Amino acid sequence: MASNEGNVIFGRVSAVGEVNNKIKGNAGVSFPNGISNFVKKDHPLSKIGILDKSKYIVWHDDFNNYVTSHWEKTVVEAGSGDHSVGVINGAGGLLEIATDNANNDRVLLQYKGNASQAVGSFIMDPKKKTYMAMRFKCDNWQTCALHVGLMRRKTDFNGLLSQGGTIQGLGIDPLFTGSEAAMFAFMGTGSGLPLNCVFNTALSGFIPTAGDITNDEFIEMIFVYDPNRNVGRSIPSPKNIDTFLGNVSAALPAGQINTNQTYLHKPVYFKDSARGWTGCSASVGGSDLPFTPGTDTVNPATWPDGVNLMPTMMIRNSTAAISKLTVDYLTIVQER
Amino acid sequence: MSTNYEKGFNNLPDLKNHPAGDYMGGDWPTKFNIIFDDFTSFDTASNGWRVGTQGGSTVALVPTSQFDSRTANGVLRLTTSSSATSSAGSCLVNWAGGSGANRATMPFTGTEPFFWQIRYKYPSTATDCLLGFSVGNESLATGSSYGGFQFMPPSMQFQCNPNNGSPGASFLHMKNAIVGAFGHLDGKEELCTLDRYNVLTFYYDPKRKFMVYQVNDKRFDAAGTERTHLDGQDFMLDTAGTIPFGDNMMLSIGLLGATSQFIDIDYVMCGYARPEEQF
Numbered sequence: 001m002a003s004n005e006g007n008v009i010f011g012r013v014s015a016v017g018e019v020n021n022k023i024k025g026n027a028g029v030s031f032p033n034g035i036s037n038f039v040k041k042d043h044p045l046s047k048i049g050i051l052d053k054s055k056y057i058v059w060h061d062d063f064n065n066y067v068t069s070h071w072e073k074t075v076v077e078a079g080s081g082d083h084s085v086g087v088i089n090g091a092g093g094l095l096e097i098a099t100d101n102a103n104n105d106r107v108l109l110q111y112k113g114n115a116s117q118a119v120g121s122f123i124m125d126p127k128k129k130t131y132m133a134m135r136f137k138c139d140n141w142q143t144c145a146l147h148v149g150l151m152r153r154k155t156d157f158n159g160l161l162s163q164g165g166t167i168q169g170l171g172i173d174p175l176f177t178g179s180e181a182a183m184f185a186f187m188g189t190g191s192g193l194p195l196n197c198v199f200n201t202a203l204s205g206f207i208p209t210a211g212d213i214t215n216d217e218f219i220e221m222i223f224v225y226d227p228n229r230n231v232g233r234s235i236p237s238p239k240n241i242d243t244f245l246g247n248v249s250a251a252l253p254a255g256q257i258n259t260n261q262t263y264l265h266k267p268v269y270f271k272d273s274a275r276g277w278t279g280c281s282a283s284v285g286g287s288d289l290p291f292t293p294g295t296d297t298v299n300p301a302t303w304p305d306g307v308n309l310m311p312t313m314m315i316r317n318s319t320a321a322i323s324k325l326t327v328d329y330l331t332i333v334q335e336r
Numbered sequence: 337m338s339t340n341y342e343k344g345f346n347n348l349p350d351l352k353n354h355p356a357g358d359y360m361g362g363d364w365p366t367k368f369n370i371i372f373d374d375f376t377s378f379d380t381a382s383n384g385w386r387v388g389t390q391g392g393s394t395v396a397l398v399p400t401s402q403f404d405s406r407t408a409n410g411v412l413r414l415t416t417s418s419s420a421t422s423s424a425g426s427c428l429v430n431w432a433g434g435s436g437a438n439r440a441t442m443p444f445t446g447t448e449p450f451f452w453q454i455r456y457k458y459p460s461t462a463t464d465c466l467l468g469f470s471v472g473n474e475s476l477a478t479g480s481s482y483g484g485f486q487f488m489p490p491s492m493q494f495q496c497n498p499n500n501g502s503p504g505a506s507f508l509h510m511k512n513a514i515v516g517a518f519g520h521l522d523g524k525e526e527l528c529t530l531d532r533y534n535v536l537t538f539y540y541d542p543k544r545k546f547m548v549y550q551v552n553d554k555r556f557d558a559a560g561t562e563r564t565h566l567d568g569q570d571f572m573l574d575t576a577g578t579i580p581f582g583d584n585m586m587l588s589i590g591l592l593g594a595t596s597q598f599i600d601i602d603y604v605m606c607g608y609a610r611p612e613e614q615f
Contacts, residue, residue, distance in 0.1 A: 034338035037362055041340045049338025051362040060365035064441050065384035066434040087433030089473075091443035091584050092369050092610065131356050133366055135614060220614065222355040269355040271613070277355060328614070331365045333356075 064093030072118040078102035106316040120308020135328035150309035370607030376410035386432035388480025391420030393427035415598040426482035426592035446581035455602040460531035464499040465597035482590025498528040
């Protein structure tokens with residue numbers, strides 16, 4: 001098994017023959033005969049040691065490469081007409097989406113593969129576990145509306161809350177609260193308050209203040225939906241008060257009011273370089289299942305019932321200046 | 337016999353430490369960032385590479401014939417010009433990420449694992465045929481041509497030519513110095529061997545603070561020490577002068593030499609582990 005002394009290689013001598021089995025210093029574990037995760041251990045493919053690719057639907061883009069024909073792009077550019085989308089130099093593979101320079105100029109990208117238009121790759125299933133992870137930054141959090149996550153196909157768009165469609169993921173729209181920037185995690189449908197998590201003091205959540213997020217600072221978010229997370233699950237007490245997910249300590253970051261996130265069905269986690277993973281407050285129904293146990297009925301007002309969703313990135317400025325959204329990665333994983 | 341975990345596994349911290357700690361699908365996609373191309377296809381409109389050719393040199397997939405089994409499984413062939421030599425007949429591929437310009441996206445931080453690997457084969461007919469491979473924050477390209485080693489401080493450059501010595505020679509160039517040469521001591525030059533696939537691997541281990549180069553299944557060692565048997569050659573003697581820490585790197589592959597020389601690239605890879613605060 002794994003050793004804290006070094007990298008353990010099972011079943012074969014190392015490349016340097018006289019140093020069998022253990023190379024000092026690395027904490028990884030090597031399986032030279034392969035490793036698999038098939039539910040049935042006698043599955044024929046488990047013998048060759050490959051992963052069960054059908055276990056999860058995985059969509060992931062690290063943005064080392066941006067393929068124009070894979071994305072449907074909708075642009076509003078009333079300024080000088082020089083929006084841009086493309087990979088830039090920078091650690092991790094970065095896709096920079098820049099608006100034009102007139103107020104309310106916009107760029108919307110929705111994944112289409114090589115299809116003629118964006119196609120819905122995901123349908124949220126209330127019985128299946130789903131993860132969505134993203135790392136991104138904005139050059140001006142205070143003046144942009146943006147979205148990274150899943151959305152149904154839209155080619156005419158205004159503010160996020162004017163979409164009239166389903167949005168799942170991270171959204172920011174300063175118009176929503178007037179002059180105060182707010183960050184929302186949409187996990188529902190409609191144009192009212194379909195918010196399970198709200199990062200805003202007025203709505204008793206966690207707001208990233210100036211000291212938390214600065215312009216052009218990368219942040220990470222992970223959205224988790226798990227219909228079983230509060231059924232018989234108990235997470236041990238954290239050993240690090242400030243950063244552990246299951247934390248219910250009074251020492252939580254200012255503004256965070258939630259109870260134990262690990263017991264929510266739809267928790268959202270926010271992370272910046274100083275804070276570590278922090279569970280975000282659920283102001284609306286974050287701990288409620290979208291369906292009645294024992295039935296297959298969901299509430300379409302709070303759950304995107306049967307809606308085709310696709311990976312989406314959007315930015316709209318609210319000043320007469322170029323605004324930039326830079327995405328390091330977007331990952332969506334759904335249990336089959 | 338492989339190992340099967342019926343309930344799945346992952347490579348993340350546990351659920352107390354990471355929101356997706358109960359993902360059981362294997363590798364979490366964002367933990368490593370890797371560019372890997374097996375060259376089973378080569379469409380420059382979508383594969384992230386930009387190609388430079390000079391004097392009619394070519395970069396294209398082989399086999400060109402269904403009967404050519406020697407180049408099966410996806411091979412990218414770089415061929416120099418039939419009329420011009422050296423950089424005037426060179427060709428190259430360089431990472432661009434669809435931008436149309438060179439793009440460096442792989443950070444060599446010094447605090448996280450960093451690795452690259454290339455597998456290639458010289459034909460039996462190769463004479464003066466210089467392969468250049470670079471992981472650096474600038475391209476090997478000068479415009480759309482390849483001119484051999486260049487003095488680009490933040491880079492790792494590998495170069496070999498079966499006609500450059502007896503029987504051949506290959507060198508490692510890091511930052512502003514040539515820091516290694518393969519194969520001279522025992523009279524064998526692994527990396528210039530003709531008509532055989534060679535694999536060159538680089539790995540930097542941030543915990544042990546060492547780098548290792550491996551050719552095929554053989555680690556290239558400095559002479560004498562126990563550590564060289566364990567880890568391979570230690571290039572840490574002059575960190576500031578030879579190791580390109582702190583830069584974002586890109587892949588470049590170039591070929592130059594006599595006319596109508598070619599080399600086959602089976603695959604190329606470069607990657608790093610994201611710091612824990614980024615996945």
